[in-house]
Amino acid sequence: MFGRRRREESPARAEEIEQAEEIEQAGQAERVPARESGPWDSGEPYSERERVDLGGMRLPVDPGFEVQLNLAGDQIVGAVVMADESALQVHAFAAPKRNGIWAEVRDELAEGVKSAGGTAEEREGPFGVELAAEVPADGVAQPVRYIGVDGPRWFLRAVISGRAARDAGAAATLESVIRDIVVVRGDEPMAPKEAIELRLPPEARQAMEQQAPEGDVPDLNPFQRGPEIAEIR
Structure with missing residues (x-):
């Protein structure tokens, strides 16, 4: 017919x-086929849960979490979630539209760890291939997991350290955070590996403005600077 x-x-x-x-x-x-879990792009449907709005990233939070921020000068470029003697450090970067960069970044991280006297090997994890490393710190090798997720025009790097780097039960809590992160890439042109800038959530900025005396710059930061673990260069 x-x-x-x-x-x-x-x-x-x-x-x-x-x-x-x-x-x-x-x-x-x-x-791209619909994914069953995140991290999510802001332009796709995602599950509802409490999240801190950091501008370029919406970070899940639960009772008992402590959130810190990574700073590069005056720019907020990453966040750290502290929970149960463990830390999850997350950074979002711009990436090419069609090609993922995790494989390249993974090689760079492994090289950096080995140059610092540590060890690193690839293994399969809940988000695909990840890097299991032993990083020297104060003369002691500390276990660290490097996780990478290639999204649409962005790349999310997650670093798990502390107890969760070895304990599967503790790791599950932080892995659930990674699955529910929402990345807000934006439409502006960005070079690959350029950090997606974050900002204080609206309620934190409002509190700073309300507590600042007229004409003075407020000295209030509801977050602390988080630990730095192997930056992308």
């Missing part, structure tokens, strides 16, 4: 229909 109707169309109309079908098929081939 469909073939007969198409033959009855004018040649120009038939050509338009064929072109439209080709474009639709190409779009379906390039479309």
Whole structure:
């Protein structure tokens, strides 16, 4: 039936229909299948839970979590979640539209760890291939897990240290945080590996403005500077 109707169309109309079908098929081939868990892009549906709005990242929080911020000068570039003698450090970076960068970043991290006298090896984890490392700190090798997730035009790097680097039960809590992070990439052009800038949540900025004397710069930071673990260069 469909073939007969198409033959009855004018040649120009038939050509338009064929072109439209080709474009639709190409779009379906390039479309990324829906994921079952995050981290999420802000443009896709994601589960509801309490999150701190840091601008370029919406970070899940639960009772008992302590949140710290990573600073590069005056710029907020990452966050750290402290829980149960463990730490989860997360940074979001710009990435190419079509190509992931985790494999490249993983090689850079492994090289950096080994250059510092540590060890690093790849292994399969809940988010795919990750890097299991032993990083020297104060003369003692500390276990660290490097996790990377390639998203649409962004890359999320997560670093788990402390008890959760070895304890599966403690790790599950921080892994659930990673799964519910929402990355807000934005539409502005950014170079690959450029940090997606974060900012204080609206309620924290409002508190700072309310407590600041008129004409004075407030000296209030509801977060602390988090530990730095192997930056991307």
